[in-house]
Amino acid sequence: MASVQLKGRRPGDYGFHQEYRTRWSDNDMYDHMNNSVYSFLFDSIINAYLIEHCGLRPPTSPQIGLVVNSHCDYFGSVGFPMTIDLGLRINKLGKSSVAYEVGVFEQGKDDVRAVGGYTHVFVEREKNRPAANGMSDEIRRGLERLLRDGTPKL
Template identity: 85%
Template sequence: MSLEELKGRRRSDYAFHQEYRTRWSDNDMYDHMNNSVYSFLFDSIINAYLIEHCDLRPPASPQIGLVVNSHCDYFGSVGFPMVVELGLRVNKLGKSSVAYEVGVFEKGKDDVRAVGGYTHVFVERERNRPAPNGMSEDIRRGLKKLLENGTPKL
């Protein structure tokens, strides 16, 4: 996907949304949100979705998702005291892996500030290897709801 396409993302491109109130400690010395906080936000919305819609029950789940890739493209800054809105979609769903995309928006504005995400590979907790049949059916069913071009299916 090109940077221009990512920069054109709107809230409606994402099926699951979550709000985050920035904190003073989120800002770096340049008075905008530190890059590491974006990773925290991506992890938070993805895991909230997995728990709420895919029946993932850490730490009791027999499968866990390992992050094997992460990325972020920045188009505008956010920082304290803003409220940001996060959007989540799935761009690719494999047998054991899923590529997530998260859009970061300032509350009430439609211009995306950042687009990023990561790839999970679901593995058996005990062996740290993908299960022979891939991710569990509960996880797959929940993730499929986010797969169809961000069209809300919830």
């Protein structure tokens, strides 16, 4: 997706939100949030949604999501002591895969600071291979609620 299009993202473009209070240790030597923290935050909001709305139980679910792709575009910095708003949406939902997008906003502001995410492929835990019938119905139903067609699903 073109950076120009991503730079235009607003909080309302995302159907699920999570607040994060930055920590002193999130900053790097340039006094903004370290790139690796963005990956941590993307993983946190995505897995929180999967657990809360898709029935995923990481230690015991018969299916798990494996990351096969990740990305991030940066448009402005964030850092301690900011509170940020993370927004989650689904851009593509396949038989066994899902492409997540996460927007990072300073709380109370509309300008996106970063947009990133990753692609999961849901696999059978025991075989580490996609299930013949794709992801479970429960996971799919939860993810469909965030599938973006311009209208919030939650």
